[in-house]
Amino acid sequence: MxxxxxxxxxxxxxxxxxxxxxxxxxxxxxxxxxxxxxxxxxxxxxxxxxxxxxxxxxxxxxxxxxxxxxxxxxxxxxxxxxxxxxxxxRMTAVRFAAPHVLSVTFFPNWLPVLQRQVGSLPLNVRSGSLRYCCDALENGEVDFVVSFVDARTDLNSADDALPLSRCDSILVGRDKLVPLSVPDRAGEPRHRLISGSETEVLYLGYETVCTLGKAVDGAIGRDGSLSRLRLIFENAQADGLRAMTLLGMGVAWLPLSMTHNDILTGKLVRAGPERLDADLDIRVFRANRHMAKRSETVWREMSARSMTARRKIAGPFDKMLIGGDVI
Missing domain, CATH: 1.10.10.10 (Winged helix-like DNA-binding domain superfamily/Winged helix DNA-binding domain)
Known part of the structure; x- marks a missing residue:
């Protein structure tokens, strides 16, 4: 076509x-x-x-x-x-698009804060793959895309298959991907990542085109002595990997915002050292074009308060303690 x-x-x-x-x-x-x-x-x-x-x-x-x-x-x-x-x-809603995991973990906390800032203006959120979100932004179907970005990535060198690297953006939150496993009877990770070990570890990964997958690849690549990983399952959705991890199928890097209750209740435990975490920024992107007055107003409010919003969102997860160790 x-x-x-x-x-x-x-x-x-x-x-x-x-x-x-x-x-x-x-x-x-x-x-x-x-x-x-x-x-x-x-x-x-x-x-x-x-x-x-x-x-x-x-x-x-x-x-x-x-x-x-x-x-x-x-x-x-x-x-x-x-x-x-x-x-x-005729339309009054400001339209957002975001990958499914953010619509579940981030928006429920963030939207009430944003609505207090902009008043009674209605907000609409669509969920889908990042490719879908980018197409919706480029086609003018939404005003903003909210997406994870690897905190170590230079936005100007991001994947050219997606237009976000060439959009204006603001930082509104933080999260991290943590390697997690179900515990064994002793409370230790059933699938443990050990530096220098020759033992294979069953690995549940994101599809390579996924933003989270690239962040995990970066974290793995920075540790040259990591256990050998045997990929047995791929999924583009973090909640799909979480379900497989809870079944004990292997280790997966999962968003802390999605799994903090699993960690607190002991359903999941850290599978490797903190250096294997992948820090994530949560950014709001807009296309480089004029928007409706209501959307420009929301953009200005988000820009003016972005660091305040980041602190409020990140705070609950900053000092999570599991087994006496900061996760």
């Missing part, structure tokens, strides 16, 4: 005749722009740019495609703006 963004990419390439400059214009990386151009060429069935020349020139087919697409894109964008303006007059 044709994606209107591909046509806009082609127009930027024709304007700048340089992939790097066109990518900056389109707010994607050069590799991301190249992939989208290839998708358009596959859809068209022909090459649209001459890659043998510098600066870049469109092929004859590319020029024909550009002539038609400029009119089509202009008409579609004009129609979309008119539809959105009319819908904006």
């Amino acid at each position: 044709l994606d209107i963004r591909w046509l806009e990419d082609l127009a930027a390439i024709a304007e700048y005749r340089n992939l790097t400059k066109a990518a900056e214009k389109r707010n994607v990386t050069q590799s991301g722009l190249s992939r989208r151009l290839q998708s358009l060429e596959r859809w068209a069935g022909v090459l649209l740019i001459d890659r043998s020349k510098n600066p870049i020139y469109l092929t004859k087919a590319g020029e024909e495609m550009l002539a038609i697409s400029s009119d089509v894109v202009g008409r579609l964008n004009g129609t979309r703006r008119a539809i959105r303006d009319e819908a904006d007059k």
